[in-house]
Amino acid sequence: MSRDLDSVFAALADPTRRAILAMLLEDDMAVTDVAEPFEMSLAAISKHLGILASAGLISQEKRGRVKWCKLEPDALRAASVWMQGFGQFEPVNLEAFEAFLAQELPGLNS
Amino acid sequence: MSRDLDSVFAALADPTRRAILAMLLEDDMAVTDVAEPFEMSLAAISKHLGILASAGLISQEKRGRVKWCKLEPDALRAASVWMQGFGQFEPVNLEAFEAFLAQELPGLNS
């Protein structure tokens, strides 16, 4: 159980992986399309997706030769519960979240 | 700004560091006392505390020869906002949090 937290937080610690998650918020995507905005090899993105998948943050389903990536937000619940215990933060604040996305993804938010 | 998220999530990815944060929830502690429950050298704990401090998750104040460590829960706010955007999780759930602490700290919850 705390092993899950290890892999979830470790997965979230990389900005490329957080950007990928933000992209998948909008829609499911194929691996090649996920890789397109990044200045990085396809193999590197494939590894990042593997890390996100093994943390449970996304699922991957192969249809034909295309592997579709889908956000699995439930995997964040345990981590979210853990964090909220430290601060009694205000409840869900989507406006603040949008502001963060805008800062984190300059150029990616089409 | 997203650099902050890098260091906060990376700091949270280690179970020793999460256990330290949970200990500091109860009270401020000296470095030696933080180290006591762990089967690990004092130098290792000192490094962990340095990582937590540079992520802003704790502050350290030296009084005499003792360095006191204090939880800084505000540093989690940005990360919490980021995460909550993915799931619209239910608001603060302290019961679930207590259950997590009990699982994460077998033997540490005196």
Place this chain on the structure above:
DNA sequence: GGCATATTCAACCGATTGGTTGATGATTTG
């Protein structure tokens, strides 16, 4: 069949991580 496309695998690389040990610097105490 043959070629292009989608994705992963395998080997490699330099940098970072999480730990150790021994020495060192402050500070308190006797």
Place this chain on the structure above:
DNA sequence: CAAATCATCAACCAATCGGTTGAATATGCC
């Protein structure tokens, strides 16, 4: 002053990370 205590520093180590490249494996299309 001398000895003990609190904490960090410095050097080292094996393991992991984030990236690369080139080859391999499916799958789809003409």
